[in-house]
Every structure is written in structure tokens, then in C-alpha cells.
Amino acid sequence: MSSSITEPASAPQSKSARTRGRILDAAAHVLSRKGYAGTRLVDVATQAGLQAPAIYYHFASRDELIEEVMYVGAARVHAHVADVLAALPAATAPLDRILVAVEEHLRYELLISDYTTASIRNANQVPEPLRAKSAAEEAAYASLWRDLFAAAQDAGQLRADLDLSVSRLLLLGAMNWAAEWWNPRHRSLDDLVRTAQDMVRYGLGTGPR
Amino acid sequence: MSSSITEPASAPQSKSARTRGRILDAAAHVLSRKGYAGTRLVDVATQAGLQAPAIYYHFASRDELIEEVMYVGAARVHAHVADVLAALPAATAPLDRILVAVEEHLRYELLISDYTTASIRNANQVPEPLRAKSAAEEAAYASLWRDLFAAAQDAGQLRADLDLSVSRLLLLGAMNWAAEWWNPRHRSLDDLVRTAQDMVRYGLGTGPR
DNA sequence: CATGATTTCGAATCCTAGTTAGAAACCGTC
DNA sequence: GACGGTTTCTAACTAGGATTCGAAATCATG
Numbered sequence: 001m002s003s004s005i006t007e008p009a010s011a012p013q014s015k016s017a018r019t020r021g022r023i024l025d026a027a028a029h030v031l032s033r034k035g036y037a038g039t040r041l042v043d044v045a046t047q048a049g050l051q052a053p054a055i056y057y058h059f060a061s062r063d064e065l066i067e068e069v070m071y072v073g074a075a076r077v078h079a080h081v082a083d084v085l086a087a088l089p090a091a092t093a094p095l096d097r098i099l100v101a102v103e104e105h106l107r108y109e110l111l112i113s114d115y116t117t118a119s120i121r122n123a124n125q126v127p128e129p130l131r132a133k134s135a136a137e138e139a140a141y142a143s144l145w146r147d148l149f150a151a152a153q154d155a156g157q158l159r160a161d162l163d164l165s166v167s168r169l170l171l172l173g174a175m176n177w178a179a180e181w182w183n184p185r186h187r188s189l190d191d192l193v194r195t196a197q198d199m200v201r202y203g204l205g206t207g208p209r
Numbered sequence: 210m211s212s213s214i215t216e217p218a219s220a221p222q223s224k225s226a227r228t229r230g231r232i233l234d235a236a237a238h239v240l241s242r243k244g245y246a247g248t249r250l251v252d253v254a255t256q257a258g259l260q261a262p263a264i265y266y267h268f269a270s271r272d273e274l275i276e277e278v279m280y281v282g283a284a285r286v287h288a289h290v291a292d293v294l295a296a297l298p299a300a301t302a303p304l305d306r307i308l309v310a311v312e313e314h315l316r317y318e319l320l321i322s323d324y325t326t327a328s329i330r331n332a333n334q335v336p337e338p339l340r341a342k343s344a345a346e347e348a349a350y351a352s353l354w355r356d357l358f359a360a361a362q363d364a365g366q367l368r369a370d371l372d373l374s375v376s377r378l379l380l381l382g383a384m385n386w387a388a389e390w391w392n393p394r395h396r397s398l399d400d401l402v403r404t405a406q407d408m409v410r411y412g413l414g415t416g417p418r
Numbered sequence: 419c420a421t422g423a424t425t426t427c428g429a430a431t432c433c434t435a436g437t438t439a440g441a442a443a444c445c446g447t448c
Numbered sequence: 449g450a451c452g453g454t455t456t457c458t459a460a461c462t463a464g465g466a467t468t469c470g471a472a473a474t475c476a477t478g
Contacts, residue, residue, distance in 0.1 A: 015475085016425075035334045037247030040465065053467080054426050062466065124389055125244045159411075166396065166404040173386025174379040180333055181378050195375040202368075203412020224445085225455075249435065262437080263456050271436065 020058040022048045025114070028069045032118035036125045039066065067130040073119025074137035080108045082144060094152035095205055099197045101148055105175055106193055110182055117179040145172065158204050167204055174199070229267040231257045234323070237278045241327035245334045248275065276339040282328025283346035289317045291353060303361035304414055308406045310357060314384055315402055319391055326388045354381065367413050376413055383408070 013021070026047035031039045041062055045052040059065040081104045085097060092100075109116045119134055149168050152158045175196060182192060222230070235256035240248045250271055254261040268274040290313045294306060301309075318325045328343055358377050361367045384405060391401060 019425080033333070035244035035246055037244055038334065041467090042465070050425095051427055052465085053428085053469095056467070057425060124242070125247065159407075162407075163400055163404050166401055167408065169390050170383040170387070170401075170405060170408060173389070174383035177382025177386050178379070180382070187375065191372055192375055192379075195372050196379060198368075198371075199376065199379060199408065199412040203408040228455080250437090251435070259455095260457055261435085262439095262458085265437075266455060 016058070019048075019050075023050075023055055023058055023065070024069060024072065027065050028073065028114040028118045031066060031069055032114045032121055036066065036122050036127075063130055066126065067133060069115060070119045070122065070126060070130065070134035071137060073113065073115035073117075074134045074141060076113060077105060077108050077116050078137060078141040078144065080112075081105055081141075085144075085148075093157065094148065094155045095157035095201070098148050098152055098200055101145070102171070102175065102196050102200060103193045105172075106178060106196060107189065109175065109179055110184075110189060110192075120176045120179065142172075152205075162204055171196075171200065171204075225267070228257075228259075232259075232264055232267055232274070233278060233281065236274050237282065237323040237327045240275060240278055241323045241330055245275065245331050245336075272339055275335065276342060278324060279328045279331065279335060279339065279343035280346060282322065282324035282326075283343045283350060285322060286314060286317050286325045287346060287350040287353065289321075290314055290350075294353075294357075302366065303357065303364045304366035304410070307357050307361055307409055310354070311380070311384065311405050311409060312402045314381075315387065315405060316398065318384065318388055319393075319398060319401075329385050329388065361414075371413055380405075380409065380413075 023044065026044045027039065029047055030043050034040075034043070039062075041052045041055055044065070045055060048055075055062075055065065059068070081101050084104045085101060088097060088100065109120070119138075123131070123134075123138070145168055146164070149158065149164045153160070153162065153164060158164070178192060182189075232253065235253045236248065238256055239252045243249075243252070248271075250261045250264055253274070254264060257264075264274065268277075290310050293309060293313045297306060297309065318329070328347075332340070332343075332347070354377055355373070358367065358373045362369070362371065362373060367373070387401065391398075
């Protein structure tokens with residue numbers, strides 16, 4: 001019930017809680033690949049190693065399951081990036097904070113979490129009622145980025161004429177879209193991170209080349 | 210039958226051809242919003258102003274209809290951007306060509322075509338067999354961009370150390386993702402275009418600030 | 419190891435949506 | 449304004465998939 005952010009995959013938890021977690025993982029996996037309407041409980045169950053009806057012991061309905069995946073997806077990147085930023089030395093320059101956020105967002109999205117790609121890809125596909133919880137989370141995350149940009153511009157580290165809103169959305173888009181093409185086998189994540197950071201440094205920033 | 214790229218919405222064509230076009234338009238509309246599995250023929254029919262079974266007079270199956278939407282979506286942006294580039298003075302600098310391509314891709318995607326957003330959003334959701342035709346088209350379009358980037362780097366207009374492949378994909382991603390958030394009511398498309406171009410000019414290019 | 423609670427399963431139900439068939443409506447043409 | 453072809457409709461048919469139900473299996477604990 002206390003569907004907090006659901007521990008990534010560590011806590012020893014009760015038997016039931018772990019099965020529940022396995023179902024959520026499976027749902028995230030399927031949802032991120034097949035989309036909202038394409039997510040069948042049979043597939044989720046198979047992936048989780050049980051039969052479809054068993055899902056109903058842990059979730060009231062398919063929609064509730066999906067709603068939670070969407071929420072967890074949004075909440076986790078947010079929490080992860082926020083944590084890393086909070087751990088930074090207070091003196092860290094605003095632009096450097098953005099660069100860190102870029103790196104962490106990309107790594108989390110591409111390495112860790114089916115949840116995040118599921119929530120990203122289905123943000124506009126899931127029916128309204130299911131979006132409430134995750135939308136709030138996304139808004140909060142957007143806010144974090146807005147603050148990062150504002151701080152950087154105040155510090156004169158972003159071009160003064162920059163449209164903060166548009167450039168922020170373009171940047172997030174470039175990163176989110178990476179899930180569509182990035183492939184661990186062909187590309188180094190380090191290169192991707194570096195290239196994205198350079199796009200910020202040189203494309204948005206005021207520093208020297 | 211000669212499902213070429215299907216005229217955007219002008220040609221006087223036969224009665225039948227126009228209904229067929231209306232169905233395709235409707236399918237693109239629904240597909241871009243609901244995803245592959247969520248695209249119901251009833252919705253497509255309603256949107257096109259007829260009953261679901263009527264669709265079968267023009268298309269052999271739901272999948273065939275969707276396959277064509279995907280193909281047309283990919284083909285049209287490609288054709289549009291290619292045409293505009295071809296009409297440019299031969300002397301146009303490589304970097305300027307990229308800026309033009311950025312502008313045209315964005316305008317086409319956001320203003321003209323549900324097809325394009327449909328094909329973009331569902332590229333990874335549509336089952337393999339349906340992807341063949343559109344995938345080929347997308348590959349050709351990717352190739353166009355690869356050439357643009359290569360030419361610009363050869364001309365010394367892109368940073369020499371730039372990872373062409375990764376930066377190209379990030380740029381395309383930023384643009385494709387714009388369909389998820391850009392709203393004609395709140396944002397000016399001109400601002401978006403300008404900001405995206407600046408990201409290229411300053412973020413990837415070698416020119417002066 | 420017996421017992422009650424927890425968890426999962428197989429079978430059945432019900433609804434949705436793709437598809438088909440045949441009948442009507444429409445359209446241009448003589 | 450009747451006729452043959454074209455286009456669309458209404459009324460089934462069917463399969464897939466969410467959900468429910470009650471029985472089985474599993475588990476923890478005395």
C-alpha cells in the first residue's frame with residue numbers, strides 16, 4: 001500500500017512485496033516496449049514468472065498497475081538526479097550542476113530503468129485519469145530543471161538571450177529520445193554523455209570554446 | 210494501389226482516392242495519439258466520417274493501413290526536406306544547409322503532419338513485419354542527415370572532435386521530441402526554430418559566438 | 419505435522435474490436 | 449430514369465484479453 005518509490009531492487013522485504021515488485025518490473029518492461037494499449041497482462045505475467053490472474057492479488061486492475069509504473073518511472077529519475085545534485089559541494093557552479101544532471105539523467109534512463117523509459121514513452125498515450133500521479137511527479141522534475149537553468153543564467157553562465165524554456169525542453173527531448181536509439185552494444189554511454197554535455201556547454205553556455 | 214507518397218491534400222483525384230486519403234489522414238491522427246495497439250478502426254472511421262467496415266473497401270486490413278501511415282510519415286518529411294535542400298543555391302555553406310534542414314524538419318513535423326509524428330512515435334512499437342517499408346525510408350532520411358553533417362565537418366564548420374553520429378541523433382531526438390511538448394497556443398514556432406538552430410550553430414559548430 | 423492465512427492457479431465469463439457477408443445506397447452514363 | 453459498377457452500411461461472427469471465482473497449493477507458525 002505504501003507505494004512510495006518502491007526500492008530499486010535491494011531491500012529484503014516480505015515475500016509478497018517482492019512478487020509485487022517483480023510484477024511491476026515486468027509491467028515496466030512490457031509497457032516501455034508495447035505502449036499502453038499493447039500491454040497485456042499475459043505478457044506481464046509471463047515476464048514475471050506467474051499466471052495473469054495472480055496479478056490481481058497484488059493490484060486491483062491493469063490500470064492501477066500501469067498507473068504505478070508510470071509514477072515510479074517519473075519519481076525515480078527525479079529522486080536520483082535530485083539526490084546526486086544535493087550531494088554536490090555547495091560551491092559547485094550552476095552550469096556544472098546542469099552537466100551533472102545531464103549525465104545522471106542519461107545514465108539512469110539508459111542503464112537502470114525500464115520504468116523511466118516506460119513513463120517517458122507513454123506520457124501522451126496513457127488515458128488522462130492514469131496520468132495524474134505521474135504528471136505531478138514530472139512537473140516536479142521539470143521544476144528542478146527550470147531551477148537549474150535559471151540559476152545558471154543568473155550566474156551569467158548561459159547566453160543571456162537564451163529562451164530558457166525552449167532550450168530546456170529541447171535538451172530533455174534529446175536525452176529522452178536517446179532511449180529510442182541508444183544501444184549498449186554499439187555505442188559507449190560515456191561518449192553519449194560527453195556529447196550531450198558539450199551541446200550544453202557550447203550550445204547554451206557562455207564559456208570559452 | 211500506386212501508394213506513392215500520397216499527395217498531402219491537394220490533387221483532385223478520383224472520389225475513391227479521396228476517401229482513401231481521408232481514411233489515411235484519420236489513421237495517422239489516431240495512431241499518433243493512441244499508439245499502435247490503441248488504434249481502433251472504429252475511431253479511425255469516426256474521424257474519417259464513415260463506418261469501420263467501409264475501411265476494408267480501401268485497405269485489406271488494419272495492419273496494412275497502419276503500415277502505409279508509417280511509410281507515408283517517414284517518406285513525406287524526407288521528401289520535403291530533400292526538396293527544400295535541393296532548391297538551395299549550390300553555393301550554400303554546409304552548416305547553413307543543416308540549419309535549413311532543422312527548420313524544415315521542425316515546421317513539417319509540427320505544422321503539417323500527423324503522419325510524421327505517428328511514424329516517429331510508433332517506430333519502436335509497431336510489430337516488425339509492418340516496419341520494413343517505413344524503416345527503409347527512415348534509413349534513407351538518416352542518410353541525408355549523415356551527409357549533411359559529414360559535409361559540414363569536411364568544410365571545417367563543425368567541431369573537429371565532434372562525434373557526428375551521436376550529435377546527429379541527439380539533434381534529431383530534440384526535434385522529434387518537440388512533438389511531445391510543443392503547443393501552437395503557447396509557443397511560437399519561430400522561437401523554437403531559432404533556439405534549435407542556435408543549439409547547432411553554437412553547440413556543434415565552430416563559428417564565432 | 420496440523421492448521422489457518424497467504425498466494426497462485428485453472429476454468430469460466432464477458433466485453434471489445436477486427437473482420438466478413440450480403441444488402442442497400444450512391445453515382446455516372448446511356 | 450433505368451442499369452451496372454462503385455462505395456458504404458447493418459448485422460453477424462470470432463478471437464483475444466481483462467476480470468472473477470472457487471479450488472488448490474504454499475507458507476508460516478503452534
